[in-house]
Amino acid sequence: MYKLYCRSFQQVMKVSAAFLPWRVPELITGENSVADLPGLIAKRGIDTVLIITDQGIIATGLMEGLLEGLQREKIRYAIYDRTVPNPTIDQIEEALQLYHESGASGIIAFGGGSPIDCAKGVGARVARPTKSIPNMKGILKVRGQMPPLFAVPTTSGTGSEATLACVVSNSKTHEKYAMMDPVLIPHVAVLDPVLTVNLPKHITATTGMDALTHAVEAYIGKSATKQTRQWSIEAVKLIYENLYEAYLNGDNLRARDNMQKAAYLAGMAFTRAYVGNIHAIAHTLSGFYNVPHGLANAVIMPHVLEHYGKAIHEPLANLADAAGVSNAFDTTEQKAVAFIQSIKTLNEKMAIPSTIDCIVERDIPMMVKRALQEANPLYPVPKIFGKKDMEGIIRRIVR
Structure with missing residues (x-):
């Protein structure tokens, strides 16, 4: 019944958005x-x-x-x-x-x-x-x-x-x-x-992954529209073509310009289609430990996407095509897995850690509670998380 309530709420919000x-x-x-x-x-x-x-x-x-x-x-x-x-x-x-x-x-x-x-x-x-x-x-x-x-x-x-x-x-x-x-x-x-141009490398990396998170969550969510999907696809393509170059060569104005366009398009997409469980957990990390938002999103994103499983194989396969990481694969599942792996690889190439080292055990129950309160019923996520889902993700990122 709770999931039905969440989905009903999300459907009302999606319909209402057309009139805002x-x-x-x-x-x-x-x-x-x-x-x-x-x-x-x-x-x-x-x-x-x-x-x-x-x-x-x-x-x-x-x-x-x-x-x-x-x-x-x-x-x-x-x-x-x-x-x-x-x-x-x-x-x-x-x-x-x-x-x-x-x-x-x-x-x-x-x-x-x-x-x-x-x-x-x-x-x-x-x-x-x-x-x-x-x-x-x-x-x-x-x-x-x-x-x-x-x-x-x-x-x-x-x-x-x-x-x-x-x-x-x-x-x-x-x-x-x-x-x-x-x-x-x-x-x-x-x-x-x-x-x-003069952004430090780690800021270029984490803010770029923040933009990617926005594009991905807007695309895979159940409130996506034809327009928001197109903005997300364009943003993902620009990010994969330009983020690592901007990270390596900060004075490349073309890469910097394209990353600004990507961030803007991803913002246009998620402000209409919403974000999801990645952001719910990331906001909790920032609230408790002041973890930079982009860093939190970058670390959490592959874990949440893996946890969604088959529910997002098709949309992730589309994003894999846009990102140019699907050429060696045939099935939807293979492409989806390749896209998640490409996120991990991009993080690693830009020295973004795979875990967070400041999480305190006694804080986890409250973190889980706040993440659930943010995500449900508002975010039109592919799979509605419960307490065990949220806690499992948080424990996976503990260093």
């Missing part, structure tokens, strides 16, 4: 395209913005060109640079206070998924000033008028520049959860490959 007011971000793309953003902001009549970023971005000087452009356009700005991986509710509240103090009427998110999530959180609080972040947890709880949000990703993984999700952490309870509402989709996304 999806926003497609206006795209600014190409080398040094971030230079075009200040002019666009000025044309929208915005004279003050809050920039949300992190101290690593500040230290690299990546924002200097943007700041000069804002000054030329006579756009005032304030900078909140205290975002950390897995942004917390407290950080969102700090940034919100600066937003109001500065008199901002727009937000620029500059960085990886964490600054973009923090910016979405601030936007949600502006839209619904009487509601706290915990009160907006879940689906369609924001529903207000967001200030203009301009997303400038400096990694190629989260796809946050295209999604309706804002993932936040509660530093007191170690819980990590999402707010999901179409109003959280950024109004503008800047895909400038130059901003990703």
Whole structure:
């Protein structure tokens, strides 16, 4: 009966999704395209913005060109640079206070998924000033008028520049959860490959595998549509053709550009078709131990896909064709197995470990509980996991 309830809930969500007011971000793309953003902001009549970023971005000087452009356009700005991986509710509240103090009427998110999530959180609080972040947890709880949000990703993984999700952490309870509402989709996304050139290898690797996880889970889930499947296929093809090259040769702008496109397409796919059990476990790991999200996804993905078994052989075979790893195989099962093996191989080639070394035995029961709460009934997964399934996966990744 529980599985029937989950499937019924998921079917209602799939039907409802067709009627949601999806926003497609206006795209600014190409080398040094971030230079075009200040002019666009000025044309929208915005004279003050809050920039949300992190101290690593500040230290690299990546924002200097943007700041000069804002000054030329006579756009005032304030900078909140205290975002950390897995942004917390407290950080969102700090940034919100600066937003109001500065008199901002727009937000620029500059960085990886964490600054973009923090910016979405601030936007949600502006839209619904009487509601706290915990009160907006879940689906369609924001529903207000967001200030203009301009997303400038400096990694190629989260796809946050295209999604309706804002993932936040509660530093007191170690819980990590999402707010999901179409109003959280950024109004503008800047895909400038130059901003990703100096990414450390391990960040290139794990964020790239994050994008792959998004594409895979969107494709194999039961809420996939013809359009989301096509976005996922295109993303997988781009990732397999460009991720390892970007990892080896960080200054290859073509590879960097294609990885940004892949992350964006995967984001478009999963924001409409959802993710699954891989993400449910990964979010739990991040909440408990602050494990970087992309790393968690990369480690967990092959284990979950193997556990699904025959339920996903056909879609994985299609992804194997897109990835170019199926030529030596004839059957659907062989292709599916080859695709999972290709994930393991890619992880190994990019020095991504196969296990996580920080998991504490006494935490596992609560981790299982939270992963199940996130996954069920919302995620339209190929196979609904129970307690034994979740615990088995978590124990497999313990180092």
